[in-house]
Amino acid sequence: MASSTLSLENEVFAKFTFYAGVILLKTVFMSIWTARYRIPRKVFITPEDYGGNYNKALTTDPDVERVRRAHLNDLENVLPFVLLGFFYVLSGPDAWTATLLFRLFTGFRILHTIAYVFVIPQPARGICFLAGFIINVMMAIQIIKAGKY
Numbered sequence: 428m429a430s431s432t433l434s435l436e437n438e439v440f441a442k443f444t445f446y447a448g449v450i451l452l453k454t455v456f457m458s459i460w461t462a463r464y465r466i467p468r469k470v471f472i473t474p475e476d477y478g479g480n481y482n483k484a485l486t487t488d489p490d491v492e493r494v495r496r497a498h499l500n501d502l503e504n505v506l507p508f509v510l511l512g513f514f515y516v517l518s519g520p521d522a523w524t525a526t527l528l529f530r531l532f533t534g535f536r537i538l539h540t541i542a543y544v545f546v547i548p549q550p551a552r553g554i555c556f557l558a559g560f561i562i563n564v565m566m567a568i569q570i571i572k573a574g575k576y
């Protein structure tokens with residue numbers, strides 16, 4: 428029954444809630460991390476952020492852009508994970524497999540951010556991205572199989 432599936436008494440849903448919470452929190456904090464790079468470099472996104480100096484030429488900074496891209500990449504991957512994970516839980520997966528997928532996704536996305544922001548040479552970031560991507564695809568296939576009529 429869907430009502431008991433979406434209960435924290437369901438081990439798979441509880442694990443999903445935990446890992447989705449962790450990776451969403453990390454994603455949310457990417458904004459703060461971007462600001463932490465912006466403020467000391469005085470690189471802002473709109474003229475009013477320069478304290479009313481509307482003539483100030485807007486610039487970009489490679490480090491700020493890097494954190495911004497890491498944040499965008501999270502949005503491209505973490506949001507699908509949360510949506511797919513929700514339906515995946517409803518599909519009644521094996522608890523051990525599901526927990527492994529949630530754990531690996533969360534770990535690889537944290538590593539993706541580290542690799543991106545701290546400029547770890549490729550293919551480190553590519554591997555982290557690919558691992559998360561494959562997990563999302565695996566969950567999507569399971570959902571489609573479970574939901575087909």
Ligand SMILES: N[C@@H](CCC(=O)N[C@@H](CS)C(=O)NCC(=O)O)C(=O)O
Nearest residue numbers: 496497499500503552553554556557
């Ligand atoms: N929107 C991504 C799609 C492909 C992707 O996510 N690639 C990974 C591994 S190379 C990545 O970290 N891309 C860098 C980024 O999105 O800024 C892009 O334009 O690169």
